[in-house]
Amino acid sequence: MRVGSNPTKVDKELVISSYHRVVVPVYIPNTEEDYFKEALPILKYSLQSLLKTIHKNTRISIINNGCCTLVTEYLKKIKFENEAIDQLLESDINLGKINAIYSAVKSNIEPLITVTDADVLFLNNWQEAVEQVFVDFPKAGMVAPVPAPVAYKSSYVNSTFYYGFFNRLFKFDTVVNPNALKQFQESIGTHLFKNIHFKSYLVLQKKKKKAAMGCGHFVVTMRSQVFEKAPSRPTKFKIGGESLKRYIDEPNDKAGYLRLATMDCYARHLGNKEEAWMKPMFDALTTSDNFGNEAAINFNSKGISKFSQFIGKVLYRVIIRNNSLRRIYFRSKGMKNSEF
Template sequence: MRIGINPEKENNQLTLESYHRVVIPVYIPNLEEDYFKDGLVVFKLCVESLLHTIHSKTRISLIDNGCCKVVQEYLKDLFYSNTEIDQLLNSKINLGKVNAIYSAVKSNLEPLITISDADVMFLPNWQRNVEGVLRDFPESGMVSPVPSSLGYRSAFLNSTMYYGVFKGKIKFEDIVNPEGLLKFQDSIGREMYSKIHLEKYLTLSNAKNSAVIGCGHFVATLRADIFKAAPPEVCQHKIVGGSESTYFDIPNDEAGYLRLATKDNYAYHLGNVFEPWMQTKMETILQQPKEDQLLEELPKGKPMSAMQFTIGKILRILLLKKFSKQYFKTKGIKTAY
C-alpha cells in the first residue's frame, strides 16, 4: 500500500553543486600478504592529501572494490566524517578497476572527472593546474598532473598530433621538475628514463598555455564526455589486458580530444611500499593553506573531427615513429630520444 505522493515527483530536477569529481577504486583484500601489507598506510596518505588539495566544488567517490574488514571500516569512517566524500560504493568482490570506476562515473553529472589509483599522493595546486590546461585547451579531454617525457610514445595521440601540427606548436622544453620523473620511476621499480629524458620533454602550446604531450592514467582528469564514447560492454579484465586503453585512452583519442599533462609534477605515484619520505611530504602538504581556486568558466570541449583524427594518425606514424629522428632534429634534439 502507498499513501500520499512522493514529494520528489514535484521536485524532480537534479541540482549540481560541484563541477569536479574524483573517483578512487580501492582494492586491499588483506593486510598480511607482502604486496598489500602497506596498502592501508599508503591509501591514507592518498586520501588525506586529496582532501587537503581540492577546492570546494569537488566531490569524491570511493569504491570498496573487495576490501578486507579493516579497510572497509576506514572507508566508512571517511564517508561519515568528510562532506567532500559524498559516495561510498561497496562491492564484496573485485569488479576490476575499469568497472569500479564506471560504476561511479556513469551515475554522476560533473563535467570533470578525475580517476586515480589508491596509491597517489596529491600535491598542492594539482587541481588548479590541471583545470587550467583543460580551460586553456578546450580541445583537451584527458590531462594528468604527472608529466612523463615518454608520454609522446603513446599510440593514442592522433588527435593531439593534428592539433600540434596545424593549430598549436610542438617543441621540446626543459623539464621543470626532473625529480618528479625520478619519483615515478622509483615507484614502479624499474628504470625508464635516459639522461636526455630527464632534461627535455615534448610539449604542445597555444597562445594561452603549454602542456606536455601524452599522459598516463594512474591519475588523470577527463571530460565526462569521454566516458560516453567508451564501449558499452562490461570490461572483462580486472586490471591491464588493455582495459584502460580500451575504456579511457582510445575513447579520448577517437572522440577527437587531446591527451596532455601539466609541465610541473603535482602528484606522486607511491607504489605499495611505505617509505619515510612519504610521511615527511605529507606533513609539508598539511602545513600549506587548503586550495580553493575555482574555474570561472570551463569552456565546452572542442574535439577534432574524424577527418582530423585520421590525418593526425598519419602524422603521428610519420613524425613520431618512422621519421622521429629527423623530426626531432628540427625541434633541436640532435641525440637519440
C-alpha cells in the same frame, strides 16, 4: 498503497553543487600478504592528501572493491568524517579497476572526473594546475598532474598530434622537475625513461601557455564526454589486459580530444611500501580553501573532427613511427638528441 504525491515528480531536474569529481577504486583484500602489508598506511596518505588539496567544488567517490574488514572500517570512518566524500560504493568482490571506476563515472554528472589509483600522494595546487590546462587548451580531454616524456609514443595521441602539428604548437622544453620524474621511475620499479627524458620533453605551447604532450593514467582528469565513447559493456579484465586502453585511452582519442599533462609534477606515486620521504612531503601540504576555476573552463568544447583524427593517425604513423623522419621532425622542434 501509495498516499500523496511523490515530490520528485515536481522537482525533476538533477542539480549538483560540484563540477569536479574524483573517483578512487580501492582493492586491499588483506593486510597480511607481503604485497599488501603496508597498503593501509599508503591508502591513508593518499586519501588524506586528496582531501587536503581539493577545492570546495569537488566531490569524491570511493569504491570499496572487495577490501578486507580493517580497510572497510577505515573507508567508512573517513567518509563519515569528510563531507567531500559523498559516495562510498561497496562490492564484496573485486570488480576490477575499470568496472569499479565506471560504476561511479556512469552514475555522476560532474563535467570533470579524475580517476586515480589509491597510492597517489596529491600535492598542493594539483587540481588548479590540471584545470588550468583545460582553460588554456579548450580541446583537452585528458590531463594528468604528472608529465610523461615518453607518452608521445602512445597509439592514442592521434588527435593531439594533429592539433599540435597543424597549429604549429610543438616544441621541446626543459623538464621543470626532473627529480620528481626520477622518483616516479623508482617508485614503479621500471626503467621507463632515458637520461634525455629527465632533461627535455615535447610540449604544446600557445603563446605563454604550455602543456606537456601525452600522459599516463595512474592519476588523470577527464572530460565526462570522453566516457561516452567507451564500450557499453563491462570489461572482463580485473587489471591490465586491454581495459585501460579501451576504456580510458582510446575513448579520449576517438572523441577528438587532446591528451596532455601539467609541466610540473603535482603528485607522487607511493607504491606499496612506506618510505622516509612520504611523511615530510605529506606534512608540508596545506588545506585548499578556494572554489576552483569553473567559470573559465569550456565544458562544452568539442574535439577535432573524425576526418582530422584520421589525418592525425596517418601523420603520426608516418612521422613518429619512422625513426628517421621522427628525428628530422624533432630536430626542427629543438631536439638534437637522437635517443628521444
